[in-house]
Amino acid sequence: MVLLSPSISALRKLLGICERYAVAHGLKYNITKSELLVFKPRGGTVGTVPPVYLYGSELKQVSEFKYLGHWVTADLSDGTDVERERRSMAVRCNxxxxxxxxxxxxxxITLFKAYCQSFYTCSLWVRYTQSTLNTLRVQYNNGFRVLLGLPRFCSASGMFAEARTDGFQAIMRKRTASLMRRLRGSSNSLLHVLAERLDCPFQHHWMLLHVQQ
Incomplete structure (x- = not known):
């Protein structure tokens, strides 16, 4: 589970609720697997962070952690998760x-579509450098070339069109459009607000992705 809080004092209160609930229901949190991540403000730094305790033991502060297979970092950069996907794709392609x-x-081609087009959580990528994303695109293109035995420098758009297979940019657009559709159709009030706010970073990124690509 993940606890999100705007301040350390509020986080301590949330942990206190969790501790009391666990005691009442015969449960216990694993302290060694519990970590503290402080998100950095954009363009700023984080000062001294007061200790946070669980069952009297101080939680270890980290700069990144993996949640449901997705890497979350203190600076909210998606570069680490993009690299995770690139490495995973390289293994699958080989x-x-x-x-x-x-x-x-x-x-x-059928196997490639089944194993190499998932791009897990790519619709959540908002903050990354173009060079980081290009490494994933090149890995995707080269994996398809190697699998089909195509020349190294053959046209990527041509080979995908001939094979009737989505290219890298097409998959990115489809994944982001799918997430937006599900957000707008959700009955959850928080998700609905997120989907309708035009000043939301996700909205801006998704619209830019469809306009530029």
Missing amino acids: MLARRFARCTKEVK
Whole structure:
């Protein structure tokens, strides 16, 4: 579970509620797996952070942590998570190329769509450098070339069009559009507000992604 708080004092109150609930229901939080992450203000720094305790033990402060497979960092940068996806894709692409080298082109394309187009949580990426995203795009393109045995410098758009397979930018647009549709259709009031606010960073990024790409 994750606790979000605007201040240390409020976080201590939330932890106190959790501790009392755990005692009342015969539960106990794992202190060694519990960590504290302080988000940095944009363009600013974080001063001395008072200690936060769970069961009398001080929580370890970290600069990043992995939550449901997605890396969250103190500066809210998505570069770490983009790199996580690139490494994962490299492993999957190499596995497919090695194990299914003798399969037909149609089978290889089907496998590529199933294993290499998930881009897990890519619709949440908002803050990243273009060079970081380009490394993932190049990995995606090269993985497809290697799997199909295509020349290294062949046209990426041409090979995907011929194979009737979505290119990198097409997948990014579809994933972000899918998330926006689900947010707008959600009955959750908080998600609905997030989807309708035009000044929201997610809104700005998603609109820019569809206009520029």
